Amino acid sequence: MAEQFIGKLSEFKDGDRQILRIGEEEIGVFRHEGEFYAYSNFCLHQGGPACEGLTIANVEERLRPDKTSMGLHFTNDMNFVCPWHGYEYDMKTGCHVKDKRVKLRKYDVVTKGNDVYVVA
Amino acid sequence: MSSPDSAKAGKVGTVAAKAPVAKVSRGFDKVASDAGMSRSDKVNFIKAMLEGVKPRDTAQAASGKQAGGAVKSASEANAAKRAKPAAGKPKKVVLLRKIPAPVRIVAPSNPASDEARKLAAMVEAKLVAGDLGVLTPEAIQALMQALCKLYSANIDAGNKFPVVDHRMAITGTDAMILCGALLKAVDLQVFELGMWQSWSGV
Numbered sequence: 393m394a395e396q397f398i399g400k401l402s403e404f405k406d407g408d409r410q411i412l413r414i415g416e417e418e419i420g421v422f423r424h425e426g427e428f429y430a431y432s433n434f435c436l437h438q439g440g441p442a443c444e445g446l447t448i449a450n451v452e453e454r455l456r457p458d459k460t461s462m463g464l465h466f467t468n469d470m471n472f473v474c475p476w477h478g479y480e481y482d483m484k485t486g487c488h489v490k491d492k493r494v495k496l497r498k499y500d501v502v503t504k505g506n507d508v509y510v511v512a
Numbered sequence: 513m514s515s516p517d518s519a520k521a522g523k524v525g526t527v528a529a530k531a532p533v534a535k536v537s538r539g540f541d542k543v544a545s546d547a548g549m550s551r552s553d554k555v556n557f558i559k560a561m562l563e564g565v566k567p568r569d570t571a572q573a574a575s576g577k578q579a580g581g582a583v584k585s586a587s588e589a590n591a592a593k594r595a596k597p598a599a600g601k602p603k604k605v606v607l608l609r610k611i612p613a614p615v616r617i618v619a620p621s622n623p624a625s626d627e628a629r630k631l632a633a634m635v636e637a638k639l640v641a642g643d644l645g646v647l648t649p650e651a652i653q654a655l656m657q658a659l660c661k662l663y664s665a666n667i668d669a670g671n672k673f674p675v676v677d678h679r680m681a682i683t684g685t686d687a688m689i690l691c692g693a694l695l696k697a698v699d700l701q702v703f704e705l706g707m708w709q710s711w712s713g714v
Binding site: 512 | 600601602603604605606607608609610611612613614639640642679680683685686
């Protein structure tokens with residue numbers, strides 16, 4: 393595993409994504425709330441482009457003490473969704489939102505000055 | 513329901529069919545030897561014709577088994593391949609696709625818009641606290657009617673902009689409840705909405 397230069401920090405605005413081929417691997421690099429996250433772009437469901445779909449926050453239903461609904465709300469946890477069949481992964485961990493055993497391969501992202509590297 | 517005669521005929525037919533099969537087999541041997549194929553190549557070719565070509569990982573696992581090593585599953589073989597160290601070796605990096613963050617509309621404000629934003633923020637805060645009575649039904653109807661007409665008039669005038677400022681402003685459920693209620697209020701069906709969208713291009 394080596395650090396592979398992927399671009400300048402200034403090229404990644406918050407919310408931007410890049411899909412890269414590094415050697416034999418296809419990797420999606422996200423910048424979300426100032427942090428970088430990189431995952432295999434190979435969906436564990438049927439091999440779709442996991443990192444190229446919608447990014448959307450987790451939805452939760454809030455309940456009153458008597459268990460009646462206060463409606464559906466978005467939380468602060470961001471997910472990304474495979475565009476083929478809607479497999480949804482946690483942006484920070486790469487885990488499937490409902491089955492934590494299902495996890496995308498994660499790559500470390502290192503910034504050195506204005507340079508960004510993926511360890512792959 | 514076969515008669516003894518037809519059974520006999522079938523038996524005769526089977527016996528008679530043996531000769532051409534053997535002939536075809538000999539013919540294949542000749543073609544194969546002309547093409548320089550060994551007997552094992554022939555066997556593999558026929559297996560591939562009957563069973564289909566196996567996925568690469570399965571084939572690798574199978575070849576590991578044939579080589580006398582420990583039997584590995586396809587996923588283990590794949591994991592071993594991935595774990596192969598490429599220590600310190602720079603790899604070719606190719607940018608396949610750039611997906612920019614969604615752009616938000618920023619327009620100069622005016623006093624009415626400031627008031628509207630304050631009202632919206634107050635309603636959202638009350639909703640989070642679980643206060644559904646922050647506006648009376650009459651007030652909601654008045655606002656809904658005015659906003660519906662204002663948005664529609666803007667679209668008609670060519671001032672196209674998304675009805676919500678980002679994907680997570682409202683949930684899909686919120687959108688479906690409101691759309692359904694608006695259609696019901698004017699006695700329209702989803703079919704008619706679809707026809708209008710198709711013809712109008714809006």
